[in-house]
Amino acid sequence: MRQGSLAVVDTERAIKLGTLFVVEARLRTMLHWIFSLLTGSLLNPFFYLASLGIGVGTFINSRAGSGGVDGVKYIVFLAPALLASVAIQDFMGEVTFPVLQGFKWEKLFFAMNATPLSGRQIALGTYFSAMLRTVGSVLIYFAVLVGFKAVHPAQAWPMMLTSLFAAACFAAIMLAAAAATENDDLFLNLMGRLLIMPLFLFSGTFYPLTSMPIPLQAIGWISPLWHATEIGRWVSYGHSIPGTMIAIHFIYLTVLLVVGLLWAFNRFEYRLSK
């Protein structure tokens, strides 16, 4: 067995490109279940749009008359929320389960940290690979939305980018939260029951948030999905919101992004050096 990596390992390159190597490894791992990822990404929008967009939509449109909901057909009203929702859920999944696996279940991050990789690079690599996977989901979802005439192809870039941005902001917080948790069972329970479900139901996804009583509207105000949905509807069909509210949506999401990433870096370095 040869020894002497001083000749084999290009230390400077290894340190500089560490984040990319983590992304490569994560994508390579995802390829192992690419089939289920793709079928999930295709079937999920199809089922939602067929049942809610067409089924519930037909019922609502017949009651709402020519004005529809928020001045458009129900499926058009629904589409930006569903796009943002899938982006958030997929991004969140890819920054929580791999992190629990990395710190708790298989302790893979400790193996990674025994190489030149730093905690920050492992965090960023996990984050960016989740982002790439979410780009895939959003592209497929958008294509299905176009197929259902729920969006116009011309709105592809702004709608996909705003959904992805909102998802990236929330995922930064979830990346940190997953890295901070010691109790994975509790974390997954809280995430599933107290986070995903309420956010999905109380973020103005299926009806305008303003139709809810004020205390329930408050859930929407803190929900990144509501902020993303509002921006998405504005981009998609010109949903009317004041300029200050647009700024507030973007500022809120950006704060989540910055706080989340800084918290995540801190937790990764701490957990790995404990």
Place this chain on the structure above:
Amino acid sequence: MHKESLIQAKGLTKLYGDFAAVKGIDFSVHKGESFGFLGPNGAGKSTTMRIIAATLTRTSGEISILGKDPAERGPEIRAHLGVVPQQDNLDQALTVTDNLYIYGRYFGLSRKFIRAKIEELLDFAQLVEKRDVKVETLSGGMKRRLTIARALISEPEILMLDEPTTGLDPQARHILWDRLFRLKEQGVTLLITTHYMDEAEQLCDRLMVMDKGSIMAEDSPSGLIKKYSTKEVLEVRFGSDKNAEVSPQLSTLCERMEVLPDRILMYADDAELLLEEIRKKGLHPVTSLVRRSSLEDVFLRLTGRSLVE
């Protein structure tokens, strides 16, 4: 000839609040040697290993690894280490080959280099037939060999093994020892922690005996036995109740004696002769065993406790 030191530590200390896991230890490891930390659980071996692996920051003292301070240049140091942790942390859902490949990429190695290296490592770890098998289906011994192979992918300057055979069955242990012995023969610098004396004797050129965060002794396995024990040991059993009762009569017959709950260890250079003298006194042990002194005896002498408790 002056030996090149790869690791040098002076007054190395690690505190967790009030608890001192490592208490100001000094040691150095030379290129090409197989250096072992021997001690029971909680001796501070793994903590010391993690400081050397540049993943845990020391509280005080000095340490230099490959001429660098791990607190300041951790990633640079880690680029030249191969680490085998106490628990295998392989990606269970991936194949044997993928685990090696991905790990190689973390060191920034080229795909071409890794592919060639994988063939060499699969052969070394006797995992050629398992190359496309998912890790979750491998036996404990195979996983351990794969973790060692993974640590060798970057041709490290130092291979660090934390309790390499703990939890393995005897056959798997012997296969692993054979692999590690080959590495040692090839001049790979090995750093091993173990609480198994036979492992330490087989694999280490030089040993540091640790207990409660401190160094108790440091020498070659044979040097330690020579210094802290006699050539032979006589183990006698008179029955659990009687061991303590007869011990005063035995103590005058040998250099040193340890009365354990189940047996008495008597230290002498000629244990057969000692057994005869015991019988001449009219004492007849239920069982007797003459054996060579081991590192277990050294540890007992140094700490008054057994290594595996």
